[in-house]
Amino acid sequence: MPASPAILWFRQDLRLQDNPALLAAVARGGAVVPVYILDEAGEGRWPMGGASRWWLHHALSSLDRDLRERGSRLVLARGNSGEVLKDLVRATGAGAVYWNRRYEPTIIARDKAIKAELTAAGLDAKSFNSALLNEPHTIANKAGGPFQVFTPYWRHCLTLPVAAPEKLGAGAWPALEKCPRSLELAELGLLPRIKWDAGFGEVWTPGEAGAAKRLKLFAAQAMDAYADTRNLPDRDGTSLLSPWLHFGELSPRQVWAAVAARSKASGVFPPSNGARFFLSEVGWREFAHHLLYHFPHTPEQPLREEFARFAWAEDRGGAKLAAWQRGRTGYPIVDAGMRQLWNTGWMHNRVRMVVASFLVKHLRLSWTHGAAWFWDTLVDADLASNTLGWQWSAGCGADAAPYFRVFAPVLQGVKFDTNGDYVRRWVPELARLPAEHIHAPWEAPMHVLAAAGVRLGADYPHPIVDHASARASALAAFKQLRATP
DNA sequence: TTTTGAGTTGTTCGA
DNA sequence: GTCGAACAACTCAAA
Numbered sequence: 001m002p003a004s005p006a007i008l009w010f011r012q013d014l015r016l017q018d019n020p021a022l023l024a025a026v027a028r029g030g031a032v033v034p035v036y037i038l039d040e041a042g043e044g045r046w047p048m049g050g051a052s053r054w055w056l057h058h059a060l061s062s063l064d065r066d067l068r069e070r071g072s073r074l075v076l077a078r079g080n081s082g083e084v085l086k087d088l089v090r091a092t093g094a095g096a097v098y099w100n101r102r103y104e105p106t107i108i109a110r111d112k113a114i115k116a117e118l119t120a121a122g123l124d125a126k127s128f129n130s131a132l133l134n135e136p137h138t139i140a141n142k143a144g145g146p147f148q149v150f151t152p153y154w155r156h157c158l159t160l161p162v163a164a165p166e167k168l169g170a171g172a173w174p175a176l177e178k179c180p181r182s183l184e185l186a187e188l189g190l191l192p193r194i195k196w197d198a199g200f201g202e203v204w205t206p207g208e209a210g211a212a213k214r215l216k217l218f219a220a221q222a223m224d225a226y227a228d229t230r231n232l233p234d235r236d237g238t239s240l241l242s243p244w245l246h247f248g249e250l251s252p253r254q255v256w257a258a259v260a261a262r263s264k265a266s267g268v269f270p271p272s273n274g275a276r277f278f279l280s281e282v283g284w285r286e287f288a289h290h291l292l293y294h295f296p297h298t299p300e301q302p303l304r305e306e307f308a309r310f311a312w313a314e315d316r317g318g319a320k321l322a323a324w325q326r327g328r329t330g331y332p333i334v335d336a337g338m339r340q341l342w343n344t345g346w347m348h349n350r351v352r353m354v355v356a357s358f359l360v361k362h363l364r365l366s367w368t369h370g371a372a373w374f375w376d377t378l379v380d381a382d383l384a385s386n387t388l389g390w391q392w393s394a395g396c397g398a399d400a401a402p403y404f405r406v407f408a409p410v411l412q413g414v415k416f417d418t419n420g421d422y423v424r425r426w427v428p429e430l431a432r433l434p435a436e437h438i439h440a441p442w443e444a445p446m447h448v449l450a451a452a453g454v455r456l457g458a459d460y461p462h463p464i465v466d467h468a469s470a471r472a473s474a475l476a477a478f479k480q481l482r483a484t485p
Numbered sequence: 486t487t488t489t490g491a492g493t494t495g496t497t498c499g500a
Numbered sequence: 501g502t503c504g505a506a507c508a509a510c511t512c513a514a515a
Binding site: 141142143147148149151152156399402403404405475479 | 506507508509511512513514515
């Protein structure tokens with residue numbers, strides 16, 4: 001008698017290669033029923049943002065194509081995950097439900113309940129690790145607690161083995177006699193009604209093949225110079241792999257293997273200083289999941305409790321926040337970043353730090369506003385990384401930036417976008433300004449502005465805050481937080 | 486237990 | 501123009 005069908009519940013693991021749950025489902029020897037469930041209510045306070053939904057749409061489309069090449073196809077459903085799975089078990093006669101784990105607190109609780117219910121109903125319900133080199137519950141410091149400082153965390157992780165990616169064999173798996181009903185992809189309603197996504201398709205190729213291609217290109221062309229070029233926003237110097245990693249179209253083990261493959265010739269690992277820095281960024285992704293798992297309140301609450309009573313500034317009518325969101329702060333590097341984000345669903349890492357520091361320190365608006373905006377606009381929005389990044393910037397998180405670290409937007413522009421090409425690309429109204437004035441147009445002589453066709457206050461805003469005074473009041477406010485017991 | 490060393494990404498000031 | 505110090509203690513990790 002052939003094995004009963006297995007349901008493979010796809011979530012943030014939208015790939016066929018190196019997918020432990022899928023391999024386990026295939027290994028049972030029966031039909032595999034791959035399903036994706038859009039469960040908006042199940043995401044709790046963090047339903048997917050608009051940019052992520054765009055990515056997901058195309059990732060599902062790609063996954064379905066890949067499955068069809070194997071004579072299968074992706075079943076799409078919408079609604080409560082547990083209910084959909086139970087329906088699907090009834091419709092297919094499945095004996096097993098397998099999936100890969102996620103680490104958001106709401107999802108952990110939901111999945112635990114689903115596993116218990118399926119198990120009680122006599123099903124083989126199993127979950128696997130596909131998203132991390134090391135899952136949070138497997139890592140502890142010598143005192144048995146979670147790490148809260150990155151360097152010792154990562155040093156510890158570097159002593160642990162990293163398994164090689166697992167290959168899925170070429171063959172098709174047995175077909176189901178009766179195919180379960182599936183929604184059409186369009187019925188999930190993931191694409192925006194208002195066409196703000198025009199620029200996305202030019203930049204991104206969601207899907208497993210796009211991920212593999214990008215990884216290969218990065219490893220070959222940019223990784224060894226990463227230590228330096230990763231900070232230059234007008235260059236293709238970062239990996240750009242974050243959205244694929246978030247949706248699991250790529251696994252960190254595959255990334256690790258690609259780096260290791262470049263060590264073959266020399267025998268030295270990591271193969272270059274750039275590669276070492278790059279791997280530590282993978283480490284930050286791991287650390288973010290570690291922290292989210294052990295401190296599940298941090299998407300909403302500061303890790304350092306004293307920050308709960310920090311005096312964030314008033315923003316009547318939300319004018320400052322809106323100027324920041326729309327890239328109308330009057331600081332070119334900040335505005336370039338915010339517009340790159342809006343147009344492409346992504347922002348260069350260096351510029352993320354600059355705009356985050358600007359929101360939190362210059363405007364003194366709560367990091368939660370920034371986290372919410374990034375959540376909605378980033379294609380790589382990830383609850384763990386987003387939370388860590390914003391709390392780090394605000395100084396209220398683990399291993400956080402010291403309060404006196406206030407990024408100077410002009411200086412950052414001059415240092416990392418020296419010739420101004422990044423600003424020219426995303427703030428076209430300043431494109432004709434010479435490099436020496438492009439990061440501080442308000443300091444440019446009248447004739448230079450006129451020659452570049454820039455009327456400050458009309459074509460491009462005056463700075464909404466003065467750097468020196470904003471810096472001074474930020475330092476005072478953050479210092480006061482430490483002074484009061 | 487106590488001690489020690491160390492800690493992603495910066496800016497400004499003054500010598 | 502360049503360089504080092506100050507910013508401010510504090511917490512964490514490990515010996």
